Amino acid sequence: MPAQTRDRILDTSLAAFGLRGYDSTSLDELASDLGITKQAILYHFSSKEHLLNATIDLAVKELGSALGGASKSQSRGFQRIEDLVRATFSLAARRPEVLGLVRLVSRQGGAASGELASAMSVMLGEAVRFVEAEMAAGRFRRLEPRMLLLAVYSAVIGVATEPEVMRALGLEPDLRSLVKARRETIEFLRAALIAD
């Protein structure tokens, strides 16, 4: 099993980068978490930046497979939005580090963000067309589609990945609250989107 270590490294670094940040994570830390030496990491990934790139690739893949099903579903109208939000919350509960990394990269924007940016562009492009079609069909309220999506994206990602704000609101960020948050987010979006 030669390629197993490589996968373990990627997994651990995805968690570390996604939850604590790039600069806050040292290769030595990653290595000792994995019970190997730092040089083993540098054997598989020639530099920390390359490791980040590979980690982003993994996150993009996981994001795609988590949201791909919902995004390509045949459901129409608000049901499709609901499917997407459910898939996002499910990912946030299962692997919060993936969304954390997405947010990290989309903020920093470094040289490595190209791939993620283009992957997101594709997904967002599809989403824009979908929303426009629903608006044209009169099923969604008429709003600027891209701004609408930005607001929806922000609301979902924020709710799913800001545990401290939940605490400030007096809500424990446990599974039960997350389920409640999901339901409320969906109701919120339904209210905002459904044309009367």
Next chain:
Amino acid sequence: MPAQTRDRILDTSLAAFGLRGYDSTSLDELASDLGITKQAILYHFSSKEHLLNATIDLAVKELGSALGGASKSQSRGFQRIEDLVRATFSLAARRPEVLGLVRLVSRQGGAASGELASAMSVMLGEAVRFVEAEMAAGRFRRLEPRMLLLAVYSAVIGVATEPEVMRALGLEPDLRSLVKARRETIEFLRAALIAD
């Protein structure tokens, strides 16, 4: 003018911490930006962590004065939400680092987050009561107030501080787009909140 350097340090570190993160900002960098030595910083703030604390204090103050007016305004119903969103966008355009730091701290949650957390708790507490009153008066749609606020907070902060996502949507994060984003965010919230 003895206390001037201290203020300049705080100002620069607020920008650096808020836009690039705590670990990604070194004292040497801050110092050379300011044209002083690192030890001058450590003279005013005995450690990097103390500097962070003082920086958070400043951010809390700026946040308070930027949103305080809108939050204590006498306006009722949706107008008050609109005032708040406008104030937030104005802050995001003028001093994005303040919101950046708020988000950074609210995510990391470190030992220093106490003050900010409590300040936010107060503001959010007021907001919850306001929303509940509006719902009781039948002016706002009935949703879970805290979850609603979390979604609103996330949407506004996200739209105001995620330039990369805007780029992925094909929108330049310049002032004009920000104005558009503000208008659309308000319309989005209006649609979500106003009871029919």
Next chain:
DNA sequence: CAGATAACTTACCAAATGGTAAGTCTATGT
């Protein structure tokens, strides 16, 4: 069995980092 290759580890290293100690320079109060 020889040797090449993959998958590591041990040994280093230069630069950067947060922090300490001691000195300098200026203003102020006595």
Next chain:
DNA sequence: ACATAGACTTACCATTTGGTAAGTTATCTG
């Protein structure tokens, strides 16, 4: 005139960081 205190700077320092070089071990191949 002089001590004192404030606001720094110059000189260091230990640790951490990302990265290189040179082994070591096991497996596979001719």
